[in-house]
Amino acid sequence: MTTQDGAAPRGFAMPTPGPGRAAVTGPEASQARAVAVAPDAGACPPLPPEATLELAEDEQARLISRLLDELDSEFIGLVPVKERVREIGALLLVDRLRGRYGLASSRPSLHMCFTGSPGTGKTTLAARMGVLLRELGYLRKGQLVSVTRDDLVGQYVGHTAPKTKEVLKRAMGGVLLIDEAYYLYRPDNERDYGQESIEILLQFMEAHRDDLVVILAGYRSRMDVFFQSNPGMASRIGHHIDFPDFSLDELMRIAELMLEREEYMLEAAARDAFRQYIRLRMGQPRFANARSMRNAIDRLRLRQARRLVAAGDPVCRADLMRLSVSDVRGSRVFTDTLAAPPAALPG
Amino acid sequence: MRITQGTFSYLPDLTDDEITAQIQYAIDQNWAVAVEYTDDPHPRNVLWEMWGLPMFEISDASAGLHEVAACRAANPDHYIKVSAYDATLGRQTTALSFLVGRPAVEPGFRLDRQEMSDRRISYSLHPYATEQPRDLRSAANGHRGS
Numbered sequence: 251m252t253t254q255d256g257a258a259p260r261g262f263a264m265p266t267p268g269p270g271r272a273a274v275t276g277p278e279a280s281q282a283r284a285v286a287v288a289p290d291a292g293a294c295p296p297l298p299p300e301a302t303l304e305l306a307e308d309e310q311a312r313l314i315s316r317l318l319d320e321l322d323s324e325f326i327g328l329v330p331v332k333e334r335v336r337e338i339g340a341l342l343l344v345d346r347l348r349g350r351y352g353l354a355s356s357r358p359s360l361h362m363c364f365t366g367s368p369g370t371g372k373t374t375l376a377a378r379m380g381v382l383l384r385e386l387g388y389l390r391k392g393q394l395v396s397v398t399r400d401d402l403v404g405q406y407v408g409h410t411a412p413k414t415k416e417v418l419k420r421a422m423g424g425v426l427l428i429d430e431a432y433y434l435y436r437p438d439n440e441r442d443y444g445q446e447s448i449e450i451l452l453q454f455m456e457a458h459r460d461d462l463v464v465i466l467a468g469y470r471s472r473m474d475v476f477f478q479s480n481p482g483m484a485s486r487i488g489h490h491i492d493f494p495d496f497s498l499d500e501l502m503r504i505a506e507l508m509l510e511r512e513e514y515m516l517e518a519a520a521r522d523a524f525r526q527y528i529r530l531r532m533g534q535p536r537f538a539n540a541r542s543m544r545n546a547i548d549r550l551r552l553r554q555a556r557r558l559v560a561a562g563d564p565v566c567r568a569d570l571m572r573l574s575v576s577d578v579r580g581s582r583v584f585t586d587t588l589a590a591p592p593a594a595l596p597g
Numbered sequence: 598m599r600i601t602q603g604t605f606s607y608l609p610d611l612t613d614d615e616i617t618a619q620i621q622y623a624i625d626q627n628w629a630v631a632v633e634y635t636d637d638p639h640p641r642n643v644l645w646e647m648w649g650l651p652m653f654e655i656s657d658a659s660a661g662l663h664e665v666a667a668c669r670a671a672n673p674d675h676y677i678k679v680s681a682y683d684a685t686l687g688r689q690t691t692a693l694s695f696l697v698g699r700p701a702v703e704p705g706f707r708l709d710r711q712e713m714s715d716r717r718i719s720y721s722l723h724p725y726a727t728e729q730p731r732d733l734r735s736a737a738n739g740h741r742g743s
Contacts, residue, residue: 391657412649419664423657461659 296352314339327500359488365470366493369541380425391423399433410443431466432476523578598705621658623681674700
């Protein structure tokens with residue numbers, strides 16, 4: 251590659267036609283993409299070292315607090331996750347301020363691993379994360395591409411690499427969520443193509459840190475095994491976030507939030523019954539936190555519909571919204587408990 | 598001789614940032630972006646080699662630029678262009694196409710005149726770049742051959 255002025259490392263690989271090119275392709279141009287964090291850093295001269303900045307008055311600070319308020323209202327519990335988002339947002343703010351003084355600021359690695367029991371909001375939060383990181387200025391698009399092993403790993407030799415790259419290209423500018431990532435690696439089969447996929451992933455995660463955020467999601471114990479056999483993956487992921495199980499109160503608030511969104515309401519007595527329902531359900535096998543709440547509400551709606559249709563009375567708006575005690579008490583969770591002695595319940 | 602083809606051919610060569618912005622525009626219009634390359638710059642050569650499939654589902658231009666960079670690395674001393682296809686019913690054609698890479702040395706063309714009956718002359722363009730057989734050309738360019 252020959253360049254006339256030697257100052258066009260990012261343009262075409264060819265002689266540039268006029269002297270005017272050098273100004274555009276100089277160091278400024280190459281910074282413009284890399285330092286999306288501090289877009290105004292190059293525009294104004296650095297502040298003198300003794301100047302002070304007011305953190306609270308920064309527009310970015312207000313944006314971060316607004317985003318966190320939204321997150322608080324949409325997601326019940328999940329304290330460790332919110333803490334991490336707060337830190338990432340704060341880092342962005344500090345980086346911008348550092349840029350004002352001419353200090354270096356590099357984009358942190360934002361690849362994450364979400365671990366936790368079923369129904370603790372891993373996938374839901376990953377979808378929200380794309381939008382969140384876009385509004386914080388880390389991602390350009392913030393779209394979510396959700397994939398599993400099938401989308402990444404091919405079926406024959408030479409199939410995996412293009413397939414994985416295709417998915418990665420789709421996710422660029424946004425978030426790639428790999429659900430149940432531990433399936434990528436099959437220790438029992440050494441000829442499995444999953445390993446090839448992991449290597450391409452690692453390479454992309456390193457080379458395109460500015461362009462995409464990879465989030466791995468899965469159950470805790472199996473992810474631990476996965477990381478033990480892929481130490482490179484564990485070290486390239488900066489944020490390991492564990493999603494805690496929800497408490498009884500949190501589940502109750504989640505259920506109420508879901509009901510509110512679907513424009514239903516529990517009458518006062520039904521509320522107590524539903525609380526009791528959650529307590530019983532938590533002790534039963536295959537309890538999946540918020541997902542179980544979602545299913546319980548769907549069944550509540552079924553029983554309410556059956557009750558209203560069976561009664562055949564004229565109904566008003568409030569009747570259509572109200573879920574009664576009998577709707578809650580009709581659940582199999584209560585009858586099973588009565589049939590079997592409590593000691594026989596698992597957990 | 599500097600070849601000019603496609604959109605922006607009257608401008609200096611685009612920088613990577615400018616290429617990214619153009620690809621992003623194409624994506625925002627729902628056009629399918631593809632990368633193509635060739636070593637035969639004849640203006641009537643419309644069938645260039647495809648560098649992979651068109652990128653139908655990308656939403657960010659950085660993916661397009663990634664492929665441009667990969668194509669440049671694998672095909673040094675080739676002409677490379679980005680084309681964007683508009684699949685809208687009634688249009689169904691290439692909506693945008695511009696050069697994103699060219700060889701370090703461009704030998705240009707020779708004008709061939711052919712004397713025909715009644716002193717008529719027919720003209721044709723002969724690209725010096727294609728003088729050698731294709732396989733020898735690829736080997737000289739460090740290209741695997743196609």
